[in-house]
Amino acid sequence: MSAETTYGTIRADGPPRARRALRVGIGGPVGTGKSSLIAALCRCLGSELQLGVVTNDIYTTEDAIFLRSQGVLPAERIVAVQTGCCPHTAIRDDVSANLEAVEELERAHGPLAVVFVESGGDNLTAAFSPALADTQIFVLDTAGGDDVPRKGGPGVARSDLLVINKVDLAPRVGSDVARMLRDSAERRDGRPTLPVSLREPDGVREVAAWVLDQEERWRAGTLVSEDPGPPAPHGPHDHDHDLHPHAHDDGHAHAHVHAH
Ligand SMILES: Nc1nc2c(ncn2[C@@H]2O[C@H](COP(=O)(O)OP(=O)(O)OP(=O)(O)O)[C@@H](O)[C@H]2O)c(=O)[nH]1
Numbered sequence: 001m002s003a004e005t006t007y008g009t010i011r012a013d014g015p016p017r018a019r020r021a022l023r024v025g026i027g028g029p030v031g032t033g034k035s036s037l038i039a040a041l042c043r044c045l046g047s048e049l050q051l052g053v054v055t056n057d058i059y060t061t062e063d064a065i066f067l068r069s070q071g072v073l074p075a076e077r078i079v080a081v082q083t084g085c086c087p088h089t090a091i092r093d094d095v096s097a098n099l100e101a102v103e104e105l106e107r108a109h110g111p112l113a114v115v116f117v118e119s120g121g122d123n124l125t126a127a128f129s130p131a132l133a134d135t136q137i138f139v140l141d142t143a144g145g146d147d148v149p150r151k152g153g154p155g156v157a158r159s160d161l162l163v164i165n166k167v168d169l170a171p172r173v174g175s176d177v178a179r180m181l182r183d184s185a186e187r188r189d190g191r192p193t194l195p196v197s198l199r200e201p202d203g204v205r206e207v208a209a210w211v212l213d214q215e216e217r218w219r220a221g222t223l224v225s226e227d228p229g230p231p232a233p234h235g236p237h238d239h240d241h242d243l244h245p246h247a248h249d250d251g252h253a254h255a256h257v258h259a260h
Contacts, residue, residue, distance in 0.1 A: 021052065021112040022218040023102060024211060025091065025133030027155055029148075030121030032141040033165040033198055035063045038116050040204035041211060042072035049113040049215065052105045053078045054098060056090055056120045063118055077109050087120030088127075095132040102132075114215055124153030130225040135214050137207070141166040146175035149183040157187045158226065161194065161210055168197040 026034050035055070042051055051073055055063035061080035068075045081101050083090040090098060102115050117133060119126060128136045138155035140148050143166055149156055156162060162184055170177045177195055184193040192210065197203045217223040 019111070021050075021102075021106055021110070021115045022215050022223070023115050023117055023132065023134045024214065025117050025119065025128035025136035026139065027091065027119035027122065027126050027128060027136065027159075028139035028163075029123060029141075029144055032121070032139045032144060033163075034118050034121070034139050035066050036198045037137070037139060037163065037165065037196075037204065037207065038118055039067055039070045039072050040198050041116065041208055042067075042070075044204050044208040045114070045211060046073060049212075050111065051077065052102075052109060052112045052115040053118065054101045054105065054115060055080045055118045056083050056087055056098065057081075058083055058085070058087065058120055074109075077105065077112075079105055083120060087122040088125065091117070091119045091126065091128045091132060093129075095129050098132050114211065124148070124151060124155060127154040127159070130227045134218060134223060134225045135160045137161045137163055139163045139165055140180075142170040142175035142177060142180070143173050146170075146177070146180050147183075149180050149187060152187050156184065157189075159191070160214070160226070161192055161207070162188060163207060164193060164195045165198060167195045168199045 026038060028034055038053055042053070045051060053064070053067055053073065055061070055067065055078070057063055057080065059082065061082060064078050064080035067073070067078045079101050081090065081097050083097070098117060102117065105115060106112055117128070119128070127138075136155075136159050138159035138161075140156070140162065142164065149162075149164070164177065164180050164184070167177050169175075181193055181195060194206050194210070196207060214223060
């Protein structure tokens with residue numbers, strides 16, 4: 001059985017909420033460190049939590065291949081969704097392929113405590129549907145420019161956790177981390193932001209602690225998923241060029257129109 005919702009198809013025969021894994025969406029612009037963050041989280045949390053990963057790529061399964069090559073989880077617990085479309089369509093507008101992948105992962109290898117769902121690299125308008133992710137992390141990096149948090153967007157403003165990655169690179173690329181944290185705080189209405197360097201041996205510790213806290217709240221039934229709201233208008237005449245900090249280096253043309 002399944003039900004059509006605004007966000008896609010929700011399968012009624014999927015694992016019930018209380019017994020299924022917490023689904024943590026991880027999104028952000030291309031190359032900010034989403035896969036590296038998942039690898040570090042799996043290394044850090046893999047001994048205490050049963051974990052799974054679903055990756056999204058447009059034309060390849062590269063992120064899953066990367067994660068399997070890191071040996072952070074048994075290979076079969078890392079599955080790839082090839083979206084064939086704009087990444088944000090698959091995590092926001094029609095999440096059925098991702099939902100199916102998560103549910104299949106849980107059926108085959110469950111019970112799992114947490115499934116990380118990595119979005120393909122997208123722009124600042126992308127955010128996960130609450131029908132797919134119970135909680136979401138948005139990843140920026142210092143290399144994308146220290147003015148990015150100021151530009152806002154649903155990931156910056158309303159993700160449950162904002163990670164500002166690659167703080168080790170900030171002095172080299174002339175980014176002011178304090179400014180990024182200040183601008184984030186102004187946009188986020190009290191939601192947390194963490195500066196991170198995944199190059200540091202212990203760099204993921206605070207993000208891992210946040211994931212553990214979310215998982216505990218999920219199990220206790222006190223985690224409330226927040227809808228990050230509609231993405232920005234996005235069409236041939238879009239004026240949100242500032243919202244694309246990594247200049248389309250995913251080969252993803254932003255000239256299509258989406259029905260939101
Ligand atoms: N210096 C530095 N490099 C990092 C850090 N985190 C990730 N990287 C590097 O940044 C590059 C991109 O990292 P990925 O984890 O592939 O980024 P991604 O967001 O998954 O990339 P896409 O899936 O292509 O959008 C890789 O070369 C990483 O090794 C960090 O904290 N510091």
